[in-house]
Amino acid sequence: EGMTVAIVGQPNVGKSTLLNALAGYEAAIVSEQAGTTRDPLREHLLLDGLPLTIVDTAGLRDTEDAIEREGIRRAWQALEKAELALFLVDDREGVTDADRALLARLPAMPRLLLRNKCDLAGQAAALDSGEQGQELRLSAKAGLGLDLLVQALKAQA
Ligand code: GDP
Numbered sequence: 618e619g620m621t622v623a624i625v626g627q628p629n630v631g632k633s634t635l636l637n638a639l640a641g642y643e644a645a646i647v648s649e650q651a652g653t654t655r656d657p658l659r660e661h662l663l664l665d666g667l668p669l670t671i672v673d674t675a676g677l678r679d680t681e682d683a684i685e686r687e688g689i690r691r692a693w694q695a696l697e698k699a700e701l702a703l704f705l706v707d708d709r710e711g712v713t714d715a716d717r718a719l720l721a722r723l724p725a726m727p728r729l730l731l732r733n734k735c736d737l738a739g740q741a742a743a744l745d746s747g748e749q750g751q752e753l754r755l756s757a758k759a760g761l762g763l764d765l766l767v768q769a770l771k772a773q774a
């Protein structure tokens with residue numbers, strides 16, 4: 618089943634869209650409504666010959682909604698069990714203070730910062746190095762940079 622990779626980040630940054638783009642089908646519900654994803658969703662994939670288990674998770678935020686909160690607890694649990702974290706941010710906003718606070722709470726593990734929605738930010742997909750180490754600009758929705766992501770995942774395996 619290969620390496621386990623958890624997709625994490627704040628609500629609405631495109632985590633479920635990324636899972637679907639990698640899976641090649643609509644595994645997860647995508648919505649502009651924050652708090653859509655609740656339970657962690659695991660997909661076993663073979664990406665360019667690399668076997669992976671990818672886990673989509675609830676957006677990490679404070680919430681009064683009891684079910685969403687349970688989903689977020691499970692997201693942190695999934696992260697504990699994962700071997701690599703894909704931390705998504707919205708490329709239009711970049712890494713916010715809220716993102717930095719979350720990044721500081723991530724378990725000690727390999728991580729890759731993904732700047733998603735580069736199509737909306739008017740940026741090209743690219744692999745770069747930044748303040749968080751290796752960073753990748755991509756668009757899960759437009760399918761830009763997914764090949765670079767698979768290359769980066771292969772390098773971690
Ligand atoms: P999640 O809450 O992080 O799982 O975010 P979703 O995958 O549900 O996406 C939230 C919204 O952002 C949806 O309306 C998506 O269609 C949109 N979205 C996600 N990724 C991209 C992207 O790369 N480009 C654009 N333009 N929209 C995106």
Ligand code: MG
Binds near residue numbers: 645
């Ligand atoms: Mg989601």
